[in-house]
Amino acid sequence: METLVGLLPIILMFVIFYFLLIRPQQKKQKQVQQMQSELQKGDEVITIGGMHGTIHAIDEGTVIITVNDGTSMKFDRSSVREKKND
Helix, strand or coil: CHHHHHHHHHHHHHHHHHHHHHHHHHHHHHHHHHHHHCCCCCCEEEECCCCEEEEEEECCCEEEEECCCCCEEEEEHHHEEEECCC
């Protein structure tokens, strides 16, 4: 019984870390993966590097993003950080 009481603070600390740090991060990661899988041609996006542009074409693992001056660049789909809301 004393062993359980001695381990209780450590167990409680792991539970608190799970709910405050690990679980929210997993939720955010799922949302980003879902957003990346739902990308469509014409969506305005921001890449991890901070480039703003419009999706011109989509392949299984890559996207071609066009910026305002007509320049097109090819990125991995996972490089898209967020989709702009109109």
